[in-house]
Amino acid sequence: MKQLIRVLLLSAFPLFTFAQSPVAARLSSGYDLGMAYSKNNYNPSATYYQLINIGERRRFSLGWTARLGAFYGDNINYYTAPARLTRGKTGFNALSGPVIVNNIDTVRYDYMSMTSLNIGIRAQVNLGRVELGVSADLLGLSFGKSRMGRYQSSDGQFRLKSSTGADSTTSYFRGASTFQKSRPSVMNLRLLGDNDLGTLSTEVYARVRISQRIGIKLGYQWLTTETTVSNRDIVADNNRFRNRADMAYLAVTIPIFY
Template identity: 30%
Template structure:
């Protein structure tokens, strides 16, 4: 009887350790929806910290896409929106007189970015956060109406813009290009398959072919969207 109890305890210990592997690789398909449609495909490699390995930190690669109707793209650089490019920009109100708008009839752009991932696991449930940090964007050029706050000659003119090619995570409005981040919950239905849901916050950026008011050519749209996803872990 004692041997049986010991075997059960050992089995429980091993199974608990297996539930939180030291490394984990995920393939993920997510779809953001609402005011736009934004599918993404990603790969993540996570590393457990501590004996149990419940807390994980890792990296990944994500292919983002964004399809939407008419959107307003607002002056992007932090030096114009808040007058500073430091962390202070997070807590500074926008300078309304510096903000111009580029109205695009549609948004059709994609990005391929590296991501940073933080996650905590509780049995079959994961709670996590990820954010793009560097990459590039692609998409066609298009013309949109430029609404200038301080220039009568440029106000209501048509301007050509294309997705900003280089993406870089900095601080708030100091960011460059198109970046995606997610706050999520994930439930493992089996050892390999899981469903995931949460909120996605995206920066989407276009650059005009001409430098416009305030010597600026970058304009940004911010989108907060719910999403659902399916995760496959080939080596879990």
């Protein structure tokens, strides 16, 4: 029994030492439980954050976040995602001369939903009971049910396999082939701009600390979600489509420690 107590004490000693260390004294962490909303778009989320307060006055904080979010969208359009297609290419108009021609297709869903889990970064300015900050997802995973979308493309084609699977022909996204099955893109990775992959959130916020146990957070969120269509467009060599939604955000913050 004495040996067991000794082992437990030795195991707890590093944790006790960390709790008393200067680094731990400058840590703040907690949970944001909130909802982002715009017309036909909803994004409830739960975020854990951990920040290190910088300087003697602890005016600035930097840290990381883990964010679990669910997105729901009604009557929503997704557009061609890859940067090599959205940046466009140079064409020529007889009247105006050189023009930029984009190869943008659309997939429209009556309803779309997906869940994502992302790791991100956060920076914050501490002004007493008021805190101002910005947060951005960096990488993670998304998952959700397959949905049917209406594919709109002027010249897109896909390979249509025979019933035996031995050979295939090409078909346009027209008629019955307009309806295409898709799913949320699995990989989330921030590569900046149209190079981004998957579902990623960026937000700016102001938090008011009501007490040591609770705070109210108001913000604005930019959420990018992405779907992958089962049949790849062989003309554009693409099956990724993206939607960007701007939403107001309201959350309750539950601090663990300041």
